[in-house]
Amino acid sequence: MRRPRPTLIAVSTLITVTLTTAPTPANAQRAAPPDQVTALTAHQADGYTTLAWQPVDGATDYQIERTPVDAHNTPTGAPTIVGIWRPNRQINQQAPTFADAGYHPGDTFQWRVRARAGTTEQPYSDPVTATTTAPWGNPATPGEQLRTQWETTHAAQYTSDTDEYAYTTAIDTLSDRVRVVELGRTVHNRPINMLVIGYPTPAATPEAIAATAPVAINCNVHGNEPGDREACLIMARQLAFSTDPRITDLLSHTTVLIVPTINGDGRANNTRGNSTGQDLNRDYSLIRQPETTAYIKMVRDYRPVAGYDGHEFGNTRAGDLPMLPPRHQNVAQPIFDQSQDMIEGHMYAKGAEAGWWACPYGCEGGGNVGLSEETILRNTLGLKNVTNSLLELRSSGGQTRPDEGNTANNRRRKTYSALWTFHQFLDYHRADRADILTSRAESIEIQAANTGRLVFRGSRPIPAHPAPHPGDSPPPLDAPRADLILDNAPCAYKLTDEQYNGARTDGPAGVGTTVAQRIAAHGWKVIKTGDGYYVPLNQPERGLIPLLLDTQGVEKLTDGERVYPTLTGRRNGPLVVSGFTCAANATINGPVTVQTGAALVATATTISGPVSATRAAGVLLADTTVNGPLQITNTTDAISIIDVTIAGPVNLSANTTGTDVPLLAGNTIRGPLNCTANSTAPTNLGIANIVHGPRTSQCAAL
């Protein structure tokens, strides 16, 4: 309701001026028209040309003209206005750049740029002529010569499922850097493949790959938004075969995980959802569908530290490349901040150099989009401590690219802008790897500490960045409603056997996997004691657990029972734990013994004395101090020790948690660390422990 008023004031001021004055300073300015654009340059990159020029005082906008020419610089087609650049489209408005794209790569063009003052066209700049960069890869070099169906058809066709499989198999065969793994199958049994790319070869196992701080790109979740997928397939070829030192350096410092087509059935049908009509980007928390389950298990096993999720977007007024971080308020602050740094700090700055118009998803009247649903991969990944962003490719040419009535032009602009983004994503990871890992470590410790309120739905605000769109409204605030906030977080959720193991009907064809299977896919610790299944909140994905298990969850799996701490404040003397015991903000003076089949869960607690668990169901300690030795043996269900200071030796041995990996992350151990004969070797989730004594056996590298 604020906006009409300034407009009225402006109109009345204008009337006054017009009535009372003839020659005014404003008129005098108008009499001196802006000049000709000078210093036009054209820089070539994969699928686009960055045009840069000296700005002209008083210009309202600029028109970019492109003319196809032959080798003798003779025009072979009509000059066309292919771009309209306005100063508010990039953060450095004094150095205008425009990424011209959509043409067939390899063709030769002449460009000119002119300013407009209002609608009055100023003289064109001197022309610049250049041959654009041909599709990547020497046609005579094995591997490099591979092309996708989209490339060979000049974007008339998208790459089909069978052509994708043949292409990625060929890359796998011809490059030591690439291994194609199948993550799962779609409802209609199409393979969901992932390219695992490292230099000189990718590490052998998911756990070894996780240790390289991998990055993951989900290329195509909505079947009718295939632009990013084609970029992924081209980039896979570049990463597999390029001898550019930048590429080999990137691949020496991470593993790139590319999932070209999670939704092969929807892609084949050109539908948004999968073959059951389910929008998969509303299913990453619930994982009712096999496609999303495959992706979430991949995140559990390969532990990417950063991600991008590719889409296309219909708002014709938006930027070329709307992006958005994980905004759900349960996402730990460092992950939100790191994601924003990637978007605003890196992508906006690099976008201004390359000439792409980046802005937050939801900018320019984008509508009620970009909210806090944890079912959306952007938020799911954030809750899993992954720095990440959504990427949208504006579907149409919109107001800045008037020559995209030609479908091939439109498709090429989208795909090559995605290719630019994904390369920048890798560069950001390379440059900020240490910060990304620090943010991840801090976030895992914050989440495992189980402090602060829980929010079932609600976003952090996205500030209206001063550029590239001054004066525009930011994405919707999406603050949490009062009835979706839980100030007093429980210690755990307790599920009955029926809730945990009962048959479900929420999957394809009315058959759903059990809650137990979905919790396992997320990788959460579960402890079974005599009276039920407990899912403690002092875990790395604390913010996601209540969204699926609390009765207040908006899109939940079941109504778990909130379990609150049973042990708080000061307690003197020996403690014998039986059943499920939860300590929070407690001071325990005396030795602690966890009995057979019992469970100890503790946060913000100080234990003065040894802690010993033999044949316990579970031991989960976080943000806690143990002044004494810690001995955990023959545990049956779950072990998690995160951000704990232990003044004594730590021994984990003969634990039989099956495939559930014991966590030992971010601890300070003033003594030796020994892990032997555990059914699965413990992991540190990439957060090193400080150990004053020797580390031996299964924990030698932790």
Added chain:
Amino acid sequence: MSHPSRALRLLAVALLLTTAGCTATSTTDAKPPTSTSAPQVTGPLCAALPTGTDPGNPTFLASQPVDEALRWIPTLTTFEAALRTSGTLTDLPTGTGVTILAPSDDAFAATFSEDNWDDLMTHHTDQLRTLLKAHLITGTHSIEDLVADGTATTLDGTTVTLIRTGPTARLADRADTVCADYQATNARIHIINAVLGPLPVTADSTGHRAH
């Protein structure tokens, strides 16, 4: 983890190279054998579709089966996928000529919300097939012949009026041809800018769901 045998993988590479080679050959050598059979597509959208010797140009498509030809026309992704997945086209008696009034992707986007379209595609095959049959006419008819007749009966039993409006033709008083007279084996394809048939408009003005 899928690790196809090395032999299989090499075969896949060979196939891929062969396919790419074929595509290149067919597109560059797709000049008509004689000028008499060169199809003349007409309409305002034609210039924005593959032309000349571009992959998917009208002359090349004239030698293709109709289902393949449809896959080459970049503005028909919605219609093509619907025809293919519903099997509507393969239901036609073999050897029957067919004329296809093919709504563009923009036409579908202006008619159906994404939810509605996904629902039709995944849950209401009969409704979808009826909708598609409203765009098929038995026999191969140029747009000139259809306009000369003034009406045509589509496979769903509806009578569609056709009148000449300047350089294009108007169908059922709601759609215009935007690029008419594509040829394929035993087929004609006329791209139109609105969806025919009885289903209600469900597209909303914002046009796109959130990511």
